[in-house]
Amino acid sequence: MITTGFGFNTTALEAVEGIDLSGRRAIVTGGASGIGVETVRALATAGAEVTIAARDIDAGQRVASSLMASTGNKNISVAHLDLASQPSVKAFARNWDGPLHLLINNAGVMATPLTRTPEGWELQFATNHFGHFTLTAGLFNSLRAEGARVVNVSSSAHLMGEVVFEDLHYQRREYDRWQAYGQSKTANILFGVEAGHRWASEGITMNALMPGSIATNLQRHLTQAELQERIRLSGAATKRRVKTPEQGAATTLVVATSPLLEGLSGKYFEDCNEALPNTGGVLSGVAPYAQDPEAAATLWQLSEQTLWSLKAA
Template identity: 85%
Template structure:
C-alpha cells in the first residue's frame, strides 16, 4: 500500500508545492470547471505547460486567462474536446504536437438520463470510458516519447457495478443511471490495470483515483431532492464529509506527481493514498476486487478496441 503523508484535508496546491513540473506538458480534460480548474491551477503553479481540453472553448478561455493571471504561468492554453464525439476526440489527438508528460483524464458525466450517442453507445460509458480510451491511445506516441503518467479520475461509484460485458449499452436490461455510471467508473480503473500490463516497457504509467464528494457541475443532471436522497441512501450524510474543489483535486495531483508511483500502474487512490480493498459492502470507501481483476481488464481493452474498430469498418 502506498501512503504519501497527505490526506483528506490536503489541497491540490499543497501537493503542487512539493513538485517541480518545469518543462513538463499536461492535458486536463474537463479543465474548465469543478476540480478540473483546481487541477489546472495546481499544475500551472508547479510550472507545467497546461492545455485545458473542454467542450466549451469560451469557458475554457475564461479559466485560462484567469489562471494565467493568478499563477503567473502564461503557458495555459485551450483546445476543444467533446469526449462523447469520437470525431472530436480523434481530431484533438491528431492536432497534438510534441511530447506529453501528464494526461489527466478528468472530465465525465454522471447519472444522465438514458441517452445514446450517434454510434448507439450508452452516453456515460461512451464519454467516461470510450472517449478517454480513444484519447489516450491517440496520444500514445507523444506519451511514450518522454515517459508519462496518465491519471484517470474514477469514483467510489465504481462500487455500484462491475462492467456488464454482456450488455454494456443497455440493449436488453432496464437502464439504471447509477449502475451505468458505476460501470463506467470501474472501466476507468480497469483501463490502468491493463495499460500496466501492455505498456510496462513503454515508460507510460496509468493509475486511477476517487477525488471525494464535491459539489460541482457534475451533479447537473440531479435535482437537489435527488441528490439528497442519494446521499441518504448511501449513508454518506453520516459518514462522508464534502470536500472543497481544492481538496478534491489533491488526489489527482498526488497520482500525477508523487515519486512513489514511478513505474507503477493499475492502482486506485482515495484521500491522497492508495485505497484498501473494499470491506463490508461499502459504497463509500475502498476498491472493488472486480475493478482490479486482470482478466476483466484485458477483456475491457479487447471490447474497447473491437468497438472502436467497428466504427472504421462501418
C-alpha cells in the same frame, strides 16, 4: 500500500508543493470547470505547460486567462474536446504535437437520463470510458516519447456497478443511470490495470482515483435528495464530508506527480493515499472486480474491437 502523508484536507497546491514541473506538458480534460480548474491551477503553479481540453472553448479561455494572471504561468492553452464525439476526440489527438508527460482524464458525465450517442452507445460509458480510451490511445506516441503518467478520475460510484460486458449499452436491460455511471467508473480503474500490463515497457503508467464528494456541475442531473436515496438503496453507508474543489483535486495531483508512484500502474487512490479493498456496506475502498486482470483485459479488447469497427464502418 502507498501512503503519502497527505489526507482528506490536503489541497491541490499543497500536493504539488516542492514539485518542479518545468518543461513538462500536461493535458487536463474538463479543465474548464470544477476540480479540473484546480488541477490546472496546481499544475501551472508547479511550472507545467497545460492544455485545457474542453467542450466550451469560451469557458476554457476565461479559465486560462484567469489562471495565467493568478499563477504567472503564460503557458496555459485551450483546445476543443467533446469526449462523447469520437470525431472530436480523434481530431484532438491528431492535432497534438510533440511529447506529453501528464494526461489527466478528468472530464465526465454522471447519472444522466438515458441518452445515446450517434453510434448507439450509452452516453456515460461513451464519454467516461470510450472517449478517454480513444484519446489516450491516440496520444500513445506522444506519451511514450519520454515516459508519462495517465491519471483517470474515477469515483466511489464504481462500487455501484461492475462492467456488464454482455450489455454495456442497455439494449436488453432496464436502464439504471447509477448503475450505468458505476460501470463507467469501474472501467476507468480497469483501464489502468490493463495499461500497466501492456504499456509498462513503454514507460507509461496509469492509475485511477476517487476525488471525494465535491459540489460541482457534475451533479447537474440530480438533486441531493436523489443522491442520498441512491446511497440508501445501494445498502452502503457514508460519513464522507464534502470537499472543496481545491481539496477534491488534491488526489489527482498526488497521482500525477508524487515520486512514490514512479513506475506503478493499476492502483486506485482516495484522500491522497492508496485505497484499501472495499469491505462492503461502505462507499470507500476499491472493489475486487475493479482490479480484476481478466476483466481489465476483456474491457481493453472490447474497447479496441468497438472502436476499430467504428473506424472500418
